[in-house]
Amino acid sequence: SVEAVLRAMQTRAPVFLRVNHLRGTIAAAQAALAAEGVATQPRNEVKTALEVTENARKIHNSAPYLSGLVELQDLSSQGVVQALPLRSGMRVLDYCAGGGGKTLAMAAALRGPVDAHDAAPRRMADLPARAARAGARVQIVGQPQGLYDLVLADAPCSGSGSWRRDPAGKWALTPARLTQVQQQQMTVLDAAARLVAPGGTLAYATCSLLVPENQGQVTAFLARHPGWQTVENHHWTPVTGGDGFFCSILTRRDS
Numbered sequence: 079s080v081e082a083v084l085r086a087m088q089t090r091a092p093v094f095l096r097v098n099h100l101r102g103t104i105a106a107a108q109a110a111l112a113a114e115g116v117a118t119q120p121r122n123e124v125k126t127a128l129e130v131t132e133n134a135r136k137i138h139n140s141a142p143y144l145s146g147l148v149e150l151q152d153l154s155s156q157g158v159v160q161a162l163p164l165r166s167g168m169r170v171l172d173y174c175a176g177g178g179g180k181t182l183a184m185a186a187a188l189r190g191p192v193d194a195h196d197a198a199p200r201r202m203a204d205l206p207a208r209a210a211r212a213g214a215r216v217q218i219v220g221q222p223q224g225l226y227d228l229v230l231a232d233a234p235c236s237g238s239g240s241w242r243r244d245p246a247g248k249w250a251l252t253p254a255r256l257t258q259v260q261q262q263q264m265t266v267l268d269a270a271a272r273l274v275a276p277g278g279t280l281a282y283a284t285c286s287l288l289v290p291e292n293q294g295q296v297t298a299f300l301a302r303h304p305g306w307q308t309v310e311n312h313h314w315t316p317v318t319g320g321d322g323f324f325c326s327i328l329t330r331r332d333s
Contacts, residue, residue: 082315082317083287083315083316083317083322086315086316086317087241087242087316088242089242089316090242091152091240091242091243091316091321092129092130092153092319092320093129093130093134093137093150094121094127094128094129094130094150094151094152094153094156094319094320095107095111095118095127095128095129095130095137095148095149095150095151096126096127096128096148096149096150096151096156096179096183097126097127097128097147097148098126098146098147098148098149098182098186098212098213098214099126099186099187100146100185100186100189100212100213100214101145101146101147101212101213102147104120104125104126104128106147107128107142107147107148108120108128110140110141110142110147111128111137111140111142111148114136114140114141114142115132115133115136116130116132116133116134116136116137116140117130117131117132117133118130118131119131121153121319123153123157123318124153124156124157124160125160126156126160126183126186127153127156128148129153129319137150144211145211146211146212146213149179149182149183149208149212151179151183152240152320152321153314153318153319153320153321154239154285154314154318154320154321154322154323155179155180155183155285155320155321155323156183156320157312157314157320157323158180158230158232158281158283158312158314158323158325159180159183159184159187160187161281161310161312161325161327162184162187162228162230162279162281162327163228163279163309163327164184164187164188164228165188166188166189166190167190168188168190168226168227168228169193169224169225169226169227169228169275170184170188170190170191170192170193170226170227170228170229170230171192171193171194171195171219171222171226171228171229171230171273172184172192172193172194172195172230172232173195173222173229173230173231173232173266173269173270173273174195174196174197174230174231174232174233174234174266175194175195175196175201175202175205175218176196176201176202176232177201177202177204177205177208178194178202178204178205178208178209178216180230180232181194181205181209181214181216182205182208182209182212182214182216184230185209185212185214185215185216186212186214190215191215191216191217192214192215192216192217193216193217193218193219193222193226194216194217194218194219195218195219195220195221195222199218199220202218205218206218222273224273225273225274225275225278226273226274226275226278227275227278227279228274228278228279228280228281229270229271229273229274229278229279229280229281230281230283231266231267231270231280231281231282231283232283232284232285233262233263233266233267233282233283233284233295234259234262234263234266235259235263235284235285235286235291236251236255236256236259236284236286236288236291237251237285237286238251238285238286238287238288238322239284239285239286239287239314239315239316239321239322239323239324240285240321240322242316243321256288256290256291259291260290260291260294260295263284263291263295264295264298264299267280267282267295267299268299268302268303270282271299271303271306271330274330275330276330276331277329277330277331278329278330279309279327279328279329279330280306280327280328280329280330281325281326281327281328282295282296282299282325282326282328283323283324283325283326284323284324285321285322285323286322286324287315287322287324291324292313292324292326293311293324293326296308296311296326296328299328300328305330305331306328306329306330306331307328307329307331308326308327308328309327309328309329310326310327311324311325311326311327312324312325312326312327
């Protein structure tokens, strides 16, 4: 319910880790963290996730973090990557890579390379070092070339799903700002769609709880692009512990 979501948004966001399966298992990560006083518990809904229950402040200097065995990543962000139809050998692009958390998660899931692009390349400044630490194969691309089997477009958004991490965000959101963000989302969707191979997948994601940014954008996209169809939609809310997220899996039917 809306009430339950709002109540959850008033609490401090839990700390979640993604276990990097290129470096080890959930059990190995838990043991290594416990040895440094960091207590965790698995989250069954996402197979890579650990929730930190004690001593989160020790993570950054811990051996599991410094060796790339674990990364700080929200539960819902991990859920987005788990929802993607990733298969070995796919050509994959993270179109709005930002800091690269989902890029690294996709590379780990694929055990293969992922291309990363962002309209503001400086956001990806730390990604090569993070990828090296994680043992992940990531290629930063200024202008994506050719067609991909899967493109993830984690678009700019209101951030309404993560306002408990950024309380100032709710004061910054005005009707004019929301309109601007929706225009950016349309531009991102149309650009990302052009990079998807026939029969391929476009995943559109936001960390928003607002319908106009989520299902509204998907409905408008399908109206503009009749050769596409929705495979499935996923919603995450702070009630489950992670941030509010939306992800629509779309497939290109036309040739």
